[in-house]
Amino acid sequence: MNFVLRPHLVDRSRSFPVGSVHPGFQPRIAARDVPLLAVEAVSLWFGGTVALDAVDLSVRAGEIHAVIGPNGAGKSSLINVISGLYRPDSGSIRIGEDRFARVPTRRLARLGxxxxxxxxxxxxxxxxxxxxxxxxxxxxxxxxxxxxxxxxxxxxxxxxxxxxxxxxxxxxxxxxxxxxxxxxxxxxxxxxxxxxxxxxxxPRLLLLDEPMAGMTATEKQRMSDDIRAVRDATGATIVLIEHDVGVVMSLSDSVTVLDHGQRIAFGAPREIQANPAVIAAYLGATADEVAA
Ligand SMILES: Nc1ncnc2c1ncn2[C@@H]1O[C@H](COP(=O)(O)OP(=O)(O)OP(=O)(O)O)[C@@H](O)[C@H]1O
The missing domain is CATH 3.40.50.300 (P-loop containing nucleotide triphosphate hydrolases)
Incomplete structure (x- = not known):
């Protein structure tokens, strides 16, 4: 790996459009159209409980992707599978060019x-x-x-x-x-x-498990700005779990919705907001409340 760091060039006041990379950082992968992460038909059981049921997920390089869903939907299990903490019962995980039945935790850093x-x-x-x-x-x-x-x-x-x-x-x-x-x-x-x-x-792939849990609205806004700054400056692909729908809608490029271990929706935030299955299953709210 060969990163070039020029800290004096790191200037957050500059805005870097999607697809560009901050001059202070040189990430390994900056191509945006290539899926950096693919979760393919992953299932995970705990005894008789299905945590993930043939879940698919594809995230392009440089995207901010949110995983949402009600309590017990399988969000943390998914992150734990992607980071190798859990071995799925079936399916595979592809990170860049490498495909795994179980992501090797000891190679995580080398995998980026x-x-x-x-x-x-x-x-x-x-x-x-x-x-x-x-x-x-x-x-x-x-x-x-x-x-x-x-x-x-x-x-x-x-x-x-x-x-x-x-x-x-x-x-x-x-x-x-x-x-x-x-x-x-x-x-x-x-x-x-x-x-x-x-x-x-x-890292080329950054997994954030509820980075805004327990934060005030101001802290959440700050963290959202930071996450966006990280992506814009480094080109890293970011997958995050977040409960605050408002934050998810304004921060993410794409969203996966889990419910009872199944992927019930995947798409751009606007599509997710209008998806009746999402409104019914996850939000338990009216479309107006989701849009708020
Ligand atoms: N280590 C474990 N042992 C047994 N069951 C587990 C374990 N981890 C998760 N589960 C079960 O798997 C299912 C998915 O849990 P998971 O924690 O992935 O959901 P989640 O969407 O992250 O929930 P939350 O929003 O409450 O954190 C749940 O039914 C949960 O009880």
Whole structure:
């Protein structure tokens, strides 16, 4: 992998149209029409409970794709299958050119996949900068001896990783917090730090399990802006679970709706909003409420 990072060029005030990539980052895949992720007829059972029932999903490179559905619909199970935590009972997962019956968790970083979890999981004793650099551990190739001795290769690598962390901190506007203990920051900022840590290895596929859970409306708006900025700056493909329909409709390029483990709808947010099955099954609301 060969990323070029120019943190001084990371400027969030610039707007990058879909299909372009921020000059501070060079992602591995930037082609938009190629499906980066394909979930093919995946089923997953827990005893007698079907969590995923022959679910298909296809996400093009550079898209923001939302997975929605009522409680117990299978959303987390789907993310856990894509990130290799669960082995599906049948079906396959394709990431880029590679197809798996079970995604190998140990190869996730090399496959260019990173994820966040529903619950915050930050080390309380680490600063924001240190937390972000923990996302880069898999990127260290110099041996321990070379690091201890400060050999040129190790020094060069350390500098590149530091620059990587700096670029992410700049992109997510975390500069003012960089030396603060991550666990002491307001909840919304901690979630941003978590996003920064996941982004640090420059994944081509970023899986976000309820990144806005428990947030106020203002924090959600901020997180939406951040997620969009990440996609626009890095070209990463983003799959996220979110309950707030308003957020999903304004943030996503495409949406999958699950109910009782089945995919009941897939399409652009506007189509989803008007889909009677979605309104009935997931939202339990009127079309007007969905559109609100
Ligand atoms: N580890 C597990 N063991 C047993 N059953 C499970 C497990 N994980 C999920 N399930 C079951 O699988 C189904 C799908 O659960 P999942 O957590 O994927 O749904 P979800 O859409 O993410 O729900 P929520 O919005 O409440 O987080 C549910 O019936 C759930 O009870």
């Amino acid at each position: 996949v990173a994820r966040t979890f529903q619950n915050l999981a930050l080390f309380r004793g680490l600063t924001v900068f240190e937390t972000v650099t923990t996302g880069l551990v898999d990127r260290i190739s110099a041996g321990l001896g070379a690091q201890i001795l400060g050999l040129p290769q190790a020094r060069c690598e350390a500098r590149a990783l530091r620059e990587r962390a700096e670029a992410v901190i700049a992109l997510l506007d975390l500069d003012e917090y960089r030396n603060r203990l991550a666990g002491t920051l307001p909840y919304g900022v901690q979630k941003r730090v978590e996003l920064a840590r996941a982004l640090a290895p420059m």
